[in-house]
Amino acid sequence: MVGPDFEIIRQLTRQMGDVNRAAMVGHGWTREIDTLLYELVRSIPREVARVRIVAGDRKADRAEVPEQALRADGEVVRYVRRPVLELWPVLLAATWELLGGKEARYRTGYDADEITAALASVTEAVREALRGSG
Numbered sequence: 530m531v532g533p534d535f536e537i538i539r540q541l542t543r544q545m546g547d548v549n550r551a552a553m554v555g556h557g558w559t560r561e562i563d564t565l566l567y568e569l570v571r572s573i574p575r576e577v578a579r580v581r582i583v584a585g586d587r588k589a590d591r592a593e594v595p596e597q598a599l600r601a602d603g604e605v606v607r608y609v610r611r612p613v614l615e616l617w618p619v620l621l622a623a624t625w626e627l628l629g630g631k632e633a634r635y636r637t638g639y640d641a642d643e644i645t646a647a648l649a650s651v652t653e654a655v656r657e658a659l660r661g662s663g
Contacts, residue, residue, distance in 0.1 A: 530654040532577045532603075537647035539570040540637035543619050548627040556575060556623040557616045565613055566620070577604030582654055584611045584662035618652040
């Protein structure tokens, strides 16, 4: 996933806990998952060329110093437990739907076309990660 798309995903992920809680729980949201995803997006430096998510059995892999997590080619790699990774695009889409275009623009600073493109990007990145994990 390219850096600019990730910035949108970062903002949308941060909004998950601030939309209709009952609707989000219906999509699989829990406080623990919200915290894991929030910490994941928080751990990634803002100026990255690419973010690669890898399905793994461990919690989100957070570097103590964000700059150390950045590879020479500008790529950041993070590990996310498979069940959380599978839910992430679902929760992002639900957040987007619950916010609606106008509110999402207000809260994230991005318009509908940008958000839709970023959601497609993260969905594909998650598919690749899940395929790669067997």
